[in-house]
Structure formats: C-alpha cells, structure tokens
Amino acid sequence: xxxxxxxxxxxxxxxxxxxxxxxxxxxxxxxxxxxxxxxxxxxxxxxxxxxxxxxxxxxxxxxxxxxxxxxxxxxxxxxxxxxxxxxxxxxxxxxxxxxxxxxxxxxxxxxxxxxxxxxxxxxxxxxxxxxxxxxxxxxxxxxxxxxxxxxxxxxxxxxxxxxxxxxxxxxxxxxxxxxxxxxxxxxxxxxxxxxxxxxxxxxxxxxxxxxxxxxxxxxxxxxxxxxxxxxxxxxxx
Numbered sequence: 061x062x063x064x065x066x067x068x069x070x071x072x073x074x075x076x077x078x079x080x081x082x083x084x085x086x087x088x089x090x091x092x093x094x095x096x097x098x099x100x101x102x103x104x105x106x107x108x109x110x111x112x113x114x115x116x117x118x119x120x121x122x123x124x125x126x127x128x129x130x131x132x133x134x135x136x137x138x139x140x141x142x143x144x145x146x147x148x149x150x151x152x153x154x155x156x157x158x159x160x161x162x163x164x165x166x167x168x169x170x171x172x173x174x175x176x177x178x179x180x181x182x183x184x185x186x187x188x189x190x191x192x193x194x195x196x197x198x199x200x201x202x203x204x205x206x207x208x209x210x211x212x213x214x215x216x217x218x219x220x221x222x223x224x225x226x227x228x229x230x231x232x233x234x235x236x237x238x239x240x241x242x243x244x245x246x247x248x249x250x251x252x253x254x255x256x257x258x259x260x261x262x263x264x265x266x267x268x269x270x271x272x273x274x275x276x277x278x279x280x281x282x283x284x285x286x287x288x289x290x291x292x293x294x295x296x297x
Contacts, residue, residue: 062106063294067287070099074283081279082272090139097132100286107293116297120242123169125294130162131286136243149210152264156214163225166246166289174232174243182235185228187220194219215261215276222257226250242292249288256282 077092108121118145134155141151176182198216201208208215229247259278263270 063103063291065187066099066103066106070096070103070283070287073099073123074279078276078279082275090136091130093135093139094132096283097128097135099287100283100290101125101128101132103287103290104293107296109206110294111296114297118173118242118296120169120173120296121293123165123172124289127162127165127169128286128290130158130165134159134162153214156211156218160218160221162220166250167221167228170229170232170243170246174236174240176232176235179235181230182231186231187224189227190220190223193223204262206261208265211265215265222250222254226254241295245288245292245295249285249292252281252285252288254285256285270281 073092073096076183077089077096079154080086080089080092104121104125108117108125111117125296137151137158138155141155144151164233176185195217197219198208198212201212226247229243233240233243233247234241259274259281263274263278
C-alpha cells in the first residue's frame with residue numbers, strides 16, 4: 061500500500077532534513093524541507109484518489125490539498141528568510157499569509173463537509189475562543205519573553221485563524237461523537253500544528269531558543285500535524 065510507504069519516506073527524509081538544518085541554514089536544507097512537504101501533499105492527493113475511486117469524492121479533498129500546497133509555499137518562504145536574512149520581513153509576512161490561507165481552506169472544507177445544519181454554535185463558540193486565545197497570546201508577549209514587534213497584528217490575525225481551525229475541527233468531531241475519522245485526524249493534526257507554531261514563535265520572536273532540541277521539536281510536531289491532516293483524506297468514506 062502506498063500510504064505507509066509515503067509516511068516512512070517522510071519520516072526518513074525529515075530526520076535527514078533536521079540534521080541538515082541543525083548544521084546550517086542553507087539552500088540544501090530548504091530543498092530537503094520542500095521534498096518532505098511534497099510527501100504530505102502526495103498523501104493528500106493519494107487520499108483524494110482513493111475517495112474518488114470509491115465513488116464518494118468528498119468536497120473536503122480539494123480544500124485540504126490546496127491547503128497543503130499553501131503550507132508547502134509557507135515552508136519555502138519561512139526557511140528562505142534564514143538563507144537571505146536581508147529579506148527577513150517580506151518572507152515572514154509571506155509565510156504568515158500563506159499559512160493563514162491554508163488554515164482558511166481547511167476550515168472551508170470542514171464547513172462544506174461536516175457542518176451540522178441548524179447548529180451555528182458549533183462554529184461561533186470555537187471562533188470566539190480562538191479570538192480570546194490569540195489576543196491572550198499577544199497580551200502575554202512580555203511574560204513569555206517574546207517581542208513580536210512589527211509583526212504583532214499579523215501574529216494576532218494568524219493566531220485567530222489557526223486556533224479557529226483547531227477548535228472548529230474539535231467542535232465538529234465532538235458533535236459527531238468522535239466517529240468521523242477524518243475530523244479526528246484534522247483535529248489532532250491541528251493540535252500538533254499549533255504546538256509547532258508556539259515553539260516557532262519562541263524561535264522567531266524570543267532569544268536563546270534556537271537550540272537543536274527547539275528546532276527538532278518544532279519540525280517533528282509540524283510534520284506530524286501536516287501528515288495527520290493529509291491522512292484525513294485517506295480515511296474518507
């Protein structure tokens with residue numbers, strides 16, 4: 061079966077990438093990261109093919125695949141900020157924007173596929189909680205020894221979108237009694253994604269948080285999240 065082989069290749073190449081990234085910020089590391097990201101896109105495409113072959117093509121599929129493609133672009137731009145430090149600001153803004161678009165696509169796919177009609181509370185409450193969490197994250201900037209600087213507004217906006225994606229998937233999964241495997245995988249993947257971003261915020265906006273363990277944990281949680289989200293499409297139907 062192709063699916064476990066893609067996961068295995070992703071795990072091996074992730075190990076190679078982390079080792080290279082710890083050694084130096086380089087174009088080689090960016091290329092390795094892109095290959096790992098291509099593998100989670102392949103998982104999503106494979107899941108879409110499986111869904112179509114069963115005659116049960118889900119509207120979730122195109123949104124997730126497009127979201128994964130956005131994340132690939134985000135991977136490239138955020139790593140290039142280290143390779144070309146003089147372009148740090150535009151690459152950082154581009155990364156935030158494209159990852160935000162990816163999360164919006166995940167949300168739209170879930171709404172079109174799993175939104176329970178007549179139950180707006182399953183969306184409204186998660187969005188309000190996401191707003192509170194994101195603002196709270198910004199308020200706690202100094203206690204967490206971070207300095208968002210000129211990126212503070214985009215950090216808040218991105219945080220709302222990220223937390224909304226995680227909480228909406230969790231809300232829908234709870235509504236269906238955790239019986240929808242794709243929703244469960246998106247929720248768990250979203251949690252890993254959020255953990256990765258919290259680690260990353262320390263690396264980007266804090267000091268002394270670029271230790272090898274910080275980099276390794278960031279990428280392990282990030283790719284765990286991406287492969288779980290992509291795997292949601294493998295278990296549709």
